[in-house]
Amino acid sequence: MEKVSLYARYLFALMLLVFGLNKFLGFMPMPEYPPGSAQMTYMAGISGVHIFPVLGIIYIVSAVLLVMNKAVGLVTVTLAAAAFNMLLFHVVLDPAGLPPAIVFTVLLVIVMMGNKDKYQALLK
Numbered sequence: 001m002e003k004v005s006l007y008a009r010y011l012f013a014l015m016l017l018v019f020g021l022n023k024f025l026g027f028m029p030m031p032e033y034p035p036g037s038a039q040m041t042y043m044a045g046i047s048g049v050h051i052f053p054v055l056g057i058i059y060i061v062s063a064v065l066l067v068m069n070k071a072v073g074l075v076t077v078t079l080a081a082a083a084f085n086m087l088l089f090h091v092v093l094d095p096a097g098l099p100p101a102i103v104f105t106v107l108l109v110i111v112m113m114g115n116k117d118k119y120q121a122l123l124k
Contacts, residue, residue: 001113001114002114004110004114005110005111005113005114005115006114008107008110008111008114009066009067009069009072009111009114010066010067011107012066012104012107012108012110012111013062013063013064013066013067014063015103015104015107016059016060016062016063016066016079017059017060017063019056019059020055020056020057020058020059020060020062020063021056021060022056023052023053023055023056023059024053024056030043031094031096031097033094038093039093039094042089042093055082058078058079058082062075062078062079066111072111072115072118073115073118073119076108076111076112076115077119077122079108080108080112083101083104083105083108084105086101086104086105087101087102087104087105089101
């Protein structure tokens with residue numbers, strides 16, 4: 001399990017780096033949603049508060065910390081909220097984007113399982 005967690009951590013860091021840089025460089029286009037749809041309303045809401053650059057910074061910093069094996073517990077707990085939000089959005093509003101959300105969540109869970117000792121204080 002240790003090697004699986006290590007590979008998952010590096011793969012997850014790469015995924016975070018790519019998605020984090022995309023928030024600033026825009027090399028992966030956002031899906032086109034119909035005007036007035038629930039998806040467009042949701043995206044307009046979170047775009048209006050400028051959450052994407054904040055997420056980009058969180059993703060990039062998290063990727064660096066994961067590669068350096070520093071603050072893994074803090075990074076994974078912080079990203080759990082993003083993973084839950086991403087998974088819920090795609091399950092409810094945009095099932096076409098579900099596979100990347102599942103990969104993101106599964107990698108996060110594998111990294112968390114490989115570092116379960118870091119969460120003992122949270123579970124007391």
